[in-house]
Amino acid sequence: MSDATELPVPDTVDVRSGPEVSEELLAVLPLLGEWHGEGQAAGAEGDHRFGQWIRFxxxxRGFLAYESRTWRLTDDGRIVGPQSRESGFWRPRGRDDVELLVVSSDGLLELYVGRARTTTSWELSSDVLARTPDAPDVARVVRLYGIVEGALMYAIDRAGADEPLRPTMSARLERIR
Structure with missing residues (x-):
């Protein structure tokens, strides 16, 4: 019997190892890897810094698996504790169209549709949102991702039922693998 910690078909973050990269992934291939950095968030508890690790x-097959972990930071950069987690899938559709499915530890399930604006930037808008009774009241979300000077930068804007879109999270992450 094999070791339970090893999967028979591992995920990989490196195009030089593991299975061959599907041609379908060309629209999102620059995201592939692990990223780490810091950002700024706005929430019910007020604005705050956070640290983040993302893995694509x-x-x-023709999708990227996505995993994100964030932790709250003090103003001087000290780690306070875990914040939220997300997981999901980036699914390219055609040359420029992209779908993103995300489920978060906050109780939100989000399905986005969007486009690759260039070979290194993506704009996605929520198409379907579902939430648990205690999840944040979210009616619309827009996510912008881009690779700028080798760093992954993103911004997430959210709107409540009777509220306009407002900045919620943004970060700059460096590739670590």
């Missing part, structure tokens, strides 16, 4: 991996 593939197993040879």
């Amino acid at each position: 991996s593939h197993d040879g």
Whole structure:
């Protein structure tokens, strides 16, 4: 019997190892890897800094697996504790169209549709949002991602039922693998 910690078909974050990268992934291929950095968030508790780790991996099929972990930071950069987690899938559709499915530890399930604006930037808008009774009241979300000078930068704007879109999170992450 094999070790339970090893999967028979591993995910990989490196195009030089593991399964061959599907041609379908060309629209999102620059995201592949692990990223780490800091950002700024606005929430019910007020504005605050956070640290973040993101992993985009593939197993040879036409999607990227996505995983994100954030932790709250004090103003001087000290770690306070865990914040939120997300996981999901980036699904390219055609040359420029992209779907993003995300589920978060906050109780939100989000389905986005969007486009690759260039070979290194993506704009996605929520198409379907579902939430648990205690999740934040979210009616619309827009996510912008881009790779600028080698760093992954993103901004997330959210709107409540009777509120306009407002900045919620943004970060700059460096590739670590």
